[in-house]
Amino acid sequence: MPKQMFYAKQQVSSKLKQRYNNELGAVTMLALLRPVNTGLAEGRATKEILVIGLDLAIQEVPVELVDHIAHLRASGILFVCHRQIVGEDGSEREECALAVRRALPTKPGYQKQYRVYLGPWQPASQTRLEIDGHNMDELWDCLNAQVIFGSSDGADLDDRIARRDEIAGLVAEEAKLSKDHSRAKDAAQRNEIYTQLHKVRTRLREMGALD
Template identity: 55%
Template sequence: MMTAAACGTVSALTLGLPASTAIPAAKGTLPKQMFMAKAPVSAKLKQRYANEVESITMLSLMRAANTGLADGKRFREILVIGLRVSGTDVPVEVVDHIASQRASGIVFAVVREVEREGARHEECALAVRRNVPVRPGHTPVTKVYAGDWKPAGEAQLELAGSTLDEAWDVLCAQAILDSADGSDLDARIARREQLTTLKAQADKLERDHSRAKNPAQRNEIYAKLHKIRKQLETLES
């Protein structure tokens, strides 16, 4: 029986992906140099690879032949790559650099160890690099999105849809929004980001309002806060 490639304890199988997509352990290791040799790399990014990334492992390769899904217009394959990191954060610049080198959709399973209650625990966060919607004719923009850290055994990816394009949206929804619903994804991501921005602005205005001494200034701040609260009510309804 084949042993699946793993990043720490995380593999295609622990993520819940079909065994047919799992990469054999003997073929999973991807040397860091492989990614740094393909394109110019800044000294800062080289340092990130050296200091923040312990290992890179191919965990899964999804294609029409091993998933039963039809080829998409955008994607003919989706990869899952494991990044074992020494720090506490998702290495966004490394994710962006690796993902930029392939036309495939890539889901990153980022694995770290944390100290909790006197013991070491393994956690996993899912990350993707995805196009941000822009107006027709404008230059495409990409962004790295990362989900929340979870115990490694709880990180899951459900493969769904009828094409690899649809599967990519479902996988992105799971990584970014912790939802297996891939419909209307760009609008939902934009709404979540707007909510995050408005909540941060509201928190700042509340602090400013409590510190302000001048009545006119307090009234001005409160008017701005009231407007943002109304926007939040609309978005959250």
């Protein structure tokens, strides 16, 4: 697939065009998943899923380019990002990382927001995808779960993502408050920080993320 097709008919910055040319090698359509070739029923939101291979000219996944390509299609895209790694001994190996752009849960009436999720790098020969679900919506969640959690279980995926994000935020807040508490010299300030710290630790224990 020519890289120009992703920006030729759009008003994009010269910087973004340059990133396409400098950060991407080949862009390849690997598969188009539909009810007819998956044996799954149609989904309410997901009609088809495109699988695109990105041969990278850099060592990290270009998140901005993934986001830009994914927003061009209403249906979901699963990205298989590929890179060549040269070891200290001069040997080369191929690695792949999966990526998806997923809509975040939003309340009715609010504008949709999206986030790009990246899976870990792994040997290309070990990169596999499971096809599971009763319809295309469930398949999309299944593929997203493999990227985000390393599991094909797509059940309650938005809730699981929200829980993971909350835990990550609380862990970061707990670490910051712990440092602030140890540095504080004023007794009143220490007590105030400790109260906040206690609330954060209590919530982490409730979520099973703290012993």
